Amino acid sequence: MKEKIVSNIAYSLIEKGGLIVASFLTSILLIRYLPREEYGIIGIVGGYFTFAQFFNLALENIILRDHKDYGEKLPTVIYSFSVFNIAKCLLLSVFALVLCFLLPGFYNNSQFIFGIISATMVLMTDALISPLIVLASARFEQKLVTKLNLVRLSLGLSLLLGLIFFPSLKYVLVKDVLVSFVTLTIWFHLSKRYLGKSPLGLSWKNHFDIKLIKETFWGYSLWVHLVGVVTNFMYKADAFFLSFFVSLVAVGDYTIALTSANVANILPSILGYQNAVALSHFKEKYDRERVTHSFLRFNFYLALVSLLAFIIFGKVYLWVMTGSWGHDHIYFYLCFIVSGLLLAKTIVSPLVAFINICGDVRSLFWRVNVPIFFISSFSYFFASYFWGAKGVAVSNLSNAIFWCVLVLIELRRYQFSFRGLLSWKEDFAKLYRMIK
Numbered sequence: 001m002k003e004k005i006v007s008n009i010a011y012s013l014i015e016k017g018g019l020i021v022a023s024f025l026t027s028i029l030l031i032r033y034l035p036r037e038e039y040g041i042i043g044i045v046g047g048y049f050t051f052a053q054f055f056n057l058a059l060e061n062i063i064l065r066d067h068k069d070y071g072e073k074l075p076t077v078i079y080s081f082s083v084f085n086i087a088k089c090l091l092l093s094v095f096a097l098v099l100c101f102l103l104p105g106f107y108n109n110s111q112f113i114f115g116i117i118s119a120t121m122v123l124m125t126d127a128l129i130s131p132l133i134v135l136a137s138a139r140f141e142q143k144l145v146t147k148l149n150l151v152r153l154s155l156g157l158s159l160l161l162g163l164i165f166f167p168s169l170k171y172v173l174v175k176d177v178l179v180s181f182v183t184l185t186i187w188f189h190l191s192k193r194y195l196g197k198s199p200l201g202l203s204w205k206n207h208f209d210i211k212l213i214k215e216t217f218w219g220y221s222l223w224v225h226l227v228g229v230v231t232n233f234m235y236k237a238d239a240f241f242l243s244f245f246v247s248l249v250a251v252g253d254y255t256i257a258l259t260s261a262n263v264a265n266i267l268p269s270i271l272g273y274q275n276a277v278a279l280s281h282f283k284e285k286y287d288r289e290r291v292t293h294s295f296l297r298f299n300f301y302l303a304l305v306s307l308l309a310f311i312i313f314g315k316v317y318l319w320v321m322t323g324s325w326g327h328d329h330i331y332f333y334l335c336f337i338v339s340g341l342l343l344a345k346t347i348v349s350p351l352v353a354f355i356n357i358c359g360d361v362r363s364l365f366w367r368v369n370v371p372i373f374f375i376s377s378f379s380y381f382f383a384s385y386f387w388g389a390k391g392v393a394v395s396n397l398s399n400a401i402f403w404c405v406l407v408l409i410e411l412r413r414y415q416f417s418f419r420g421l422l423s424w425k426e427d428f429a430k431l432y433r434m435i436k
Helices: 002-033 036-052 059-107 112-138 142-164 169-193 210-242 248-261 263-279 285-322 328-358 361-414 424-435
Strands: none
Touching: 002 036, 002 142, 002 248, 002 263, 002 285, 036 059, 036 112, 036 169, 036 210, 036 248, 059 112, 059 210, 112 142, 112 169, 142 169, 210 248, 210 328, 210 361, 248 263, 248 285, 248 328, 248 361, 263 285, 263 328, 285 328, 328 361
């Protein structure tokens, strides 16, 4: 079991390493070659699409918890979830059409249409392949996921080089359409050839199980989804609120800080997701607590190193991203955004994974996510109104503090024990064995 978990994490690290490089180079190309107003559009569209997440419900999240209980029913489960996601994509398309009708007129800029369609393509592609990705990860087949995602990243980055010659959101849209088509083609081809055989044992000759959809929706996935919606809102809605009170250029500057901070989100996301995978393979509360302790500690190590790196090298990083010096205001945004992000990922992410697998996700939503939704909305709005981009950046850290407090209060319902959390020597011994 330990070897499989380590293998999953190792391949996730390889995948996210590729994602870091690709995200870094992608950000440089977008920031340097897109007009600042059009780059600001990307941030604003991302803010509006936080509301699209209300429709982007992922039933397949329950696979992490219940995959061992499906048995021969597994093919029907995957097929039913895939059909559900196709219907969800149609709903996302309607949402995108509404935005295409409203936003160009509201902001007096027709380039919003290309940004909206591009974001929709990425969301739909992720939704269609998500059941296969979750199942492969749960079955310790992260190697397959990593290979295919690296192909997707490499293709996207290669095509984005065309932005040097065609610097517009229209070209970004063309790139995203091509990448989505290739990604879907490869995944569906391999799902028949590779996933249809050992070790996952899938077959595509199945029927749609509406009872399964209803039980999964009301019993688990709706609440996990709503938790994820609020989480996504916390990370992306700041640019949305800011756009009401400052210029597109100012939003573009803030979006540079947001994009640059995303690098700090990648590795903690690996540990949070793999924590859930690991927890799904243990039944005893003691074992699950020990696993969560380990991920909390590793998140702390990673957060400390990441924060120091951003503080020390942040201005150099922004120079590489933008091609020029003198971005002290963006550096200010970056430091506070990264601080809030790392605080949430260090404490909130592993503990929420524990509750998702072992606890009551409905209670988590009502007692933690609903309060933090209103707290963050209030802080983003008034900070934008009174202090502009600087106020919104500081709000990222204050919201993360409130979030941590609420999660720790909720965790008391499960008599979660933090005894053994500070086993630093054990971690270094494990790390030495892994490296060896």
